[in-house]
Amino acid sequence: MTAPEIFDRSLRRRRRDRAAPDYAAHDFVRAAMLDGIAERLSTIRRDFVDVLDLGCFGGDFVPPPGARVARVDAGFGFARAAGGVQGDEDRLPFADGSFDLVVSAGVLDQVNDVPGALALARRVLRSDGLLLGALLGAGSLVALRGALREAERERPVARLHPQIDVRSAGDLLMRAGFALPVADVETLRVRYGGLGRLLADLRGMAATNLLVERAPLPREALARAATEFGTAADADGRTTERFEIIFLTGWAPSPDQPQPARRGSATASLTAALKSG
Template identity: 75%
Template sequence: MPSDQPSSAPPELFDRAARRRRRDRAQPDWAAHDFVRAQMLDGIAERLDAVTRRFTDVLDLGSFDGGFPPPPGARIARCDPGFRFAARAGGVQGDEDRLPFAGGAFDLVVSAGVLDQVGDLPGALTLARRALRPDGLFLAAFLGAGSLPTLRSVLLEAEADRPAARIHPQVEVRAAGDLLVRAGFALPVADVEVLTVRYAGLGRLLTDLRGMAATNLLAGRSPLSRDTLARAAAAFAARADPDGRTEERFAIVHLAGWSPSTEQPKPARRGSGTASLAAALAAIRTP
């Protein structure tokens, strides 16, 4: 017989409270570890430069220290899951899948470096689209599939008998584009760029990840033992090049989509296009 009781909500993928605490711990020394997000912001700026229209109300979603500069003359609201980052940026504290903003409040939403830590990514994208006015633009970047392969490999080697979940689930670029469609965005575009960094040791990589607030936030995670960490460090060192450095990769997924409007051009049949991301963004002209 069917139950009359409402179904329970699915379990949270990430520990929200731990995420807030780690962002607060990362804030004082953020500038020493912001290179991945700086790369993301450069990509967002490049894509924004390809758009010839003017924006007046901007949301910086996942603001960190407020490093994203608004377009000339635009007002900007900043939102971050961490209290200290939100305060430093002059914004408000809030999660990406629980936005504290009214629908249609913005004509540009940007997000760099946070969407890979959101359990309900489809919901977060839907809320970002709802926060936009018709013909508003969404630009985002986050770490996707292919990120941290060396760290994943050495941790699996170090815990070969009983491997634990240490790396967050990662979104493929094609799936990210599909999520934009599911969230209701028009003219969706997704692409990926890879940033390669060479480290002298595993400790330096882990220090960067802590400084980025990018360590393991999975609910139900277990701590690394000293023995496991030592084995992982040895495996990391064994992968070093002749200069004594080991490569690690950060795969940055870039997303772009428009809030639907009757004035927008109709997209071509799926699979028939060959246009670049810049061309797709430039398709919307200033009225």
């Protein structure tokens, strides 16, 4: 039985095509994600030959020196600009074992089948291949959520996407079959002079409402939300919005990787060690 889809795939493609021409003016969240991925990649002492940029936007991820990179994006405009192919993250058009590095920044929070997308990412990796990912997670857009909640207190409507927390992200890596999974979170704070500027950024980064079950935001509710957003402003009239970035690291299983100790194999008693201290 196929699970119901929560995101509108066709709308997502259109929104990405709409954002593509002016994306560079709104790419600060993805830029922070790519910085974090580059920092993590710099600590890994090995060569990568074949790289997949999964959800490539305009192709701004810079692969390791000498590596070949394939790029895929759900939006035709982004895929064309990056010299890649169009495709959804949970429906990859690549053979198993095609890559030794998969990088994904800023798209996994908009995928209908996140476990399936991660499982496919593992399948296209070779043995001991690496996944480095980043997505917006739980705790993001707190000011916007609060403003919309107050603006539609009488008749609340789901307008923002469900969010994955860092613990669930780690569980998803394990469920997808990754070895040595790590999920951690970093916070990006941005100050806005008004709700309109925040909404413009979300449109510009293709991050507006993609839910299948969605309803238009009435003009009166938008005006109330803008007022509520402004009430959270500091002394200089700016409201701080929060973007929680979850970073994912996982390895395709390999016999050469460090393995956890077998349960019950310890040779020393924790109780005895505590007593001796």
